[in-house]
Amino acid sequence: MKKIILLVLTITIFYSCKNSKKEESETKIQKKSFAQSKKFIKQYIEDSQKYWDKNDNENALKYDDSIKQTILNSFIKDYKFKSINKDIYNTAKRKKPLFLQVTASWCAACKFEVTALNKIVEKYSNQIDFVLLFWDTQSDLEKLAPDYNKDIVLVPSQEKHPDPHTIDISGFRHIMGYPTNYLITTDNEIINFSSGAKIPSTFTDKEGKEIIITKEQANKENYERLESEIQELIEKNSSNKV
Structure with a gap:
C-alpha cells in the first residue's frame, strides 16, 4: 500500500512540475513576444x-x-521560410536550436564573414540549424548561393524593401543593420543577439595610433565570435531542457 501511495505521489509531482514549466513558458511568451x-x-x-x-x-x-x-529572452512565433530551392523551413517543426542571420549581398562585413560562417556550419550543422534571411530577392541570391555551405538554408525576400536596412520575410520583420544574428532555442526563445563582423581595415585610434586588421586576423576573430555564440546556444538550450 505504501509503495502505491509513493508511486502516485511521484507521478503527481512529475506532472505538476511539467505543467508548471509549461505554464511558465507560456507566460513568458505572453509577456515578451519578439x-x-x-x-x-x-x-x-x-x-x-x-x-x-x-x-x-x-x-x-x-x-x-x-x-x-x-x-533578449523574447520569443519568436512560428515562421515558414521559403528557401532559394523552394523548400519550406518551418520553425515549428525543427528539432535543433536555430542560428538565424539577417544579411544582404551589398553588406561588406556580411560577405567577408562567409568564410568563417561556412567553417562553423561544417562543424556544427549536426547540432544547430543555420538559416540566413536575405534582403535580396531570388534572382540575386541565386548568384551568391555557391559561396555558402550547402547545409545553410538560404531564404530570399519576396521583394526588396525600400529601406535597405529592413526585411520582412513570412512575417519576420528586421529593421536594423547587417549581419545580425539571432540565437534561438528549441523553445523559440532568443537567448542572444549580435550585430556586425570584422573586416580587413586600417584606421587611427583615439590616441592617433594606426591600427591594421589583416584578412587573417579578421577571419580568426569572426570565427571565434561565431563559435562562442554557437556554444552558448547549445549550452543554454540544454540547460532549458533540464
Missing part, C-alpha cells in the same frame, strides 16, 4: 539617430543596449 518588440526598437533607433546627428557617439551607442535588452 513580434511586439518592433515598435520599441523603432523608437530606440530614432532616438539614437538624434544623438548621431549631434556627433554624440557616446549617448547614441547607449541605445544599442536598450535594443538588445528588448530582444
